[in-house]
Amino acid sequence: MRRLIWLSVVAAVAIAYPLLLSSPFQQRLGALVLLYAIAASAWNIVGGYAGQVSVGHVVFFGCGAYAAMGSYAKFGLSPLFGIPGGIVVAVGLAAIIGVPTLRLSGHYFSMATIAVAETMRLIVTNTDWLGAAVGLSGPTVPRNIFDLSFLSSLPYYYLFLVVLTITLLITWWMTNSRMGFYLRAIKDSERAARSLGAPASRTKLYAYMLSAALTSVAGALYAMMFGFVDPESGFGTLISVKILIMAALGGAGLLFGPLVGAAILVPLEEISNSWLGGRGAGLTFVLYGAIIVLIARFQPSGLLSLFMRQSKRTSDTGASHAP
Amino acid sequence: MSFVLVQVIVGGLLLGAVYALFSSGLTLVWGMMNIVNFAHGDFVMLGMYVAYVVYILMGGGPLLGAPLATLVLATVGVVVYFALIRDIMKGPMLAQILGTFGLALLLRYSVFWWFGANFLSMPQDIVGGTYAFAGLRIEASRLLAGVVALLVTLGLHLLLTRTSLGSKMLAVAEDQTAAQLMGIRPDTMQAIAWAIAAGATGLAGALIANFFYIVPTVGETLSIVAFVTVSLGGFGSVPGALVAGLLIGVIESLSGYLIGAVYKDIVVYVLFLFFLWFRPQGLMGKT
Numbered sequence: 001m002r003r004l005i006w007l008s009v010v011a012a013v014a015i016a017y018p019l020l021l022s023s024p025f026q027q028r029l030g031a032l033v034l035l036y037a038i039a040a041s042a043w044n045i046v047g048g049y050a051g052q053v054s055v056g057h058v059v060f061f062g063c064g065a066y067a068a069m070g071s072y073a074k075f076g077l078s079p080l081f082g083i084p085g086g087i088v089v090a091v092g093l094a095a096i097i098g099v100p101t102l103r104l105s106g107h108y109f110s111m112a113t114i115a116v117a118e119t120m121r122l123i124v125t126n127t128d129w130l131g132a133a134v135g136l137s138g139p140t141v142p143r144n145i146f147d148l149s150f151l152s153s154l155p156y157y158y159l160f161l162v163v164l165t166i167t168l169l170i171t172w173w174m175t176n177s178r179m180g181f182y183l184r185a186i187k188d189s190e191r192a193a194r195s196l197g198a199p200a201s202r203t204k205l206y207a208y209m210l211s212a213a214l215t216s217v218a219g220a221l222y223a224m225m226f227g228f229v230d231p232e233s234g235f236g237t238l239i240s241v242k243i244l245i246m247a248a249l250g251g252a253g254l255l256f257g258p259l260v261g262a263a264i265l266v267p268l269e270e271i272s273n274s275w276l277g278g279r280g281a282g283l284t285f286v287l288y289g290a291i292i293v294l295i296a297r298f299q300p301s302g303l304l305s306l307f308m309r310q311s312k313r314t315s316d317t318g319a320s321h322a323p
Numbered sequence: 324m325s326f327v328l329v330q331v332i333v334g335g336l337l338l339g340a341v342y343a344l345f346s347s348g349l350t351l352v353w354g355m356m357n358i359v360n361f362a363h364g365d366f367v368m369l370g371m372y373v374a375y376v377v378y379i380l381m382g383g384g385p386l387l388g389a390p391l392a393t394l395v396l397a398t399v400g401v402v403v404y405f406a407l408i409r410d411i412m413k414g415p416m417l418a419q420i421l422g423t424f425g426l427a428l429l430l431r432y433s434v435f436w437w438f439g440a441n442f443l444s445m446p447q448d449i450v451g452g453t454y455a456f457a458g459l460r461i462e463a464s465r466l467l468a469g470v471v472a473l474l475v476t477l478g479l480h481l482l483l484t485r486t487s488l489g490s491k492m493l494a495v496a497e498d499q500t501a502a503q504l505m506g507i508r509p510d511t512m513q514a515i516a517w518a519i520a521a522g523a524t525g526l527a528g529a530l531i532a533n534f535f536y537i538v539p540t541v542g543e544t545l546s547i548v549a550f551v552t553v554s555l556g557g558f559g560s561v562p563g564a565l566v567a568g569l570l571i572g573v574i575e576s577l578s579g580y581l582i583g584a585v586y587k588d589i590v591v592y593v594l595f596l597f598f599l600w601f602r603p604q605g606l607m608g609k610t
Contacts, residue, residue, distance in 0.1 A: 047417075051416065051417070053416060053417055053420045055420070055424070100596070100599075100600040101596075101599075101600075103600075104599055106416050107358075107359040107416075107419070107420065108554075108599055110359075110361075110420050111359065111550050111554075111595075111599070112595075112596060112599050114547065114550075115547060115550070115592040115595050115596055116592075116596065118543075118547065118588070118592055119589055119592045119593060119596075122585065122586075122588055122589050122592075123589065125585075126585050126586075237543065241424070241428065244421075244424075245421075245425075248417060248421055252417055282432045282433075282435040282436030282440075283432070283436050284432075285428050285431070285432035285435070286428075286429060286432045286433050286436055288425075288428055288432075289425045289426065289427070289428030289429030289430070289431075289432060289433075290425070290429055291425070292421050292422075292424065292425025292428065293407060293421075293422060293425035293426055293429060295421060295425075296407075296411050296414070296417075296418040296419075296421040296422035296425060297407055297410055297411060297418075297422065300411075300414050300415055300417060300418035300421070301415075
């Protein structure tokens with residue numbers, strides 16, 4: 001019951017936010033929070049629930065972004081057509097990358113994902129067909145609604161809200177399915193999960209592919225909102241890092257963890273950028289670094305878990321009193 | 324074999340020796356505590372900036388910059404160990420990865436914020452010109468870096484295998500509880516390992532600062548080089564890191580020369596994935 005009340009409050013705030021705080025800056029901020037929340041929630045499936053810390057998720061983000069802009073720049077099609085294309089490429093790539101790398105555990109998996117992402121960035125930077133270092137641009141002026149290019153951030157805000165809701169529903173559905181139970185067992189102890197008959201490799205691969213598909217959608221939406229994509233904004237390490245930190249800050253492995261993380265970090269970055277200007281970009285990431293170090297040191301399960309643990313503890317004591 | 328090719332290989336070997344030097348620090352920490360330092364390349368970057376600042380403020384060459392960078396980074400290593408590593412080592416995998424990754428960002432962008440994103444470089448003649456041997460032309464700064472790095476890496480190997488300090492560190496790596504029962508303090512040994520590992524990066528950074536581009540983000544690439552070296556050489560093996568470092572230096576130089584400069588990093592990364600896939604324990608590592 002309490003859960004339902006909380007959910008309705010969050011939903012009401014999310015729907016009312018851009019109408020109450022309606023300056024262009026605030027609406028853009030809201031849209032960016034939702035966008036990063038989508039990407040971080042997608043990462044959460046494999047990084048949080050399955051415990052495989054991918055540091056190269058930007059690979060799939062870039063697939064979506066380049067597919068959306070590519071379908072317009074190369075074929076004159078609406079970027080909307082790029083979304084399914086991006087999903088197909090991302091899922092295929094996830095299968096190719098996942099089969100060898102998911103065999104690695106812990107640090108080795110993380111290092112491998114960094115290497116894959118850097119390789120992709122270098123390849124795209126040197127591919128003329130993909131615009132090389134300059135990148136690809138979308139429609140400069142809004143043509144029609146199918147281009148999904150709007151002047152105001154408001155339509156993006158509600159579009160992202162819908163996609164985020166779908167992402168969270170998929171995640172919620174997954175955690176309550178057989179796959180979710182397998183993933184949690186694998187996270188606790190892969191060997192134990194295997195010995196009990198959980199198909200560990202297959203489950204991890206499915207989670208990785210699902211996560212890749214959703215991340216590519218986030219990438220496509222990002223490219224549409226900004227109207228362009230280049231190797232740094234499509235395949236740069238910092239995007240991976242942001243996605244990872246938002247999920248970890250809010251709480252990896254918790255449904256609303258990534259949203260909480262995005263709601264804290266995106267305003268922090270945007271405000272410090274607008275206050276400090278170009279040079280502030282460095283300072284923002286100093287701050288990011290400091291936050292991650294502190295989280296890792298003092299609260300590795302994320303901020304949201306502070307509240308979760310509290311409510312769990314009360315329900316635990318309640319159970320122990322029962323006969 | 325043409326002269327140019329020999330020249331490229333010699334250049335690769337000299338740079339590879341420096342790779343071996345800073346990677347041996349990573350492999351030491353990794354083998355001893357089973358923790359990967361994602362900020363390892365950024366430590367090298369700090370060493371480069373220390374050497375640069377020493378040159379700007381005091382006009383000192385590598386004779387002054389290299390020892391100072393070693394000292395500064397060794398101190399950084401000890402501070403990082405006690406402030407961060409000791410605690411996250413006991414935590415979940417996510418905390419270990421986040422902790423050193425956050426440290427990497429913190430260092431990289433503090434330097435970025437302070438010095439800006441511009442490429443800096445040391446004057447060409449700071450280590451006295453170019454030598455010619457039997458038709459080969461070798462820059463003195465590269466020769467100095469390669470030879471010093473090779474000697475120090477061998478010295479590190481001797482330290483670990485021939486001294487009582489080395490045996491104590493290996494004992495801690497083998498079994499902490501047993502080592503503690505023998506009167507060895509694991510905490511002290513691990514702090515010393517961090518001092519040595521970080522000190523080696525400082526020295527390596529100061530040595531390559533004389534001919535490498537100095538930029539805040541250079542650590543990202545160097546971290547991956549260190550990962551490749553360690554996974555190729557075997558986790559925890561200094562001789563492995565030496566062989567692997569030299570090999571990677573040569574492969575990188577050859578692919579840069581034969582295929583093109585932009586693809587040399589791709590070759591190294593693909594090699595890394597290949598090794599992780601087929602032999603996660605490395606060439607000389609134990610399973």
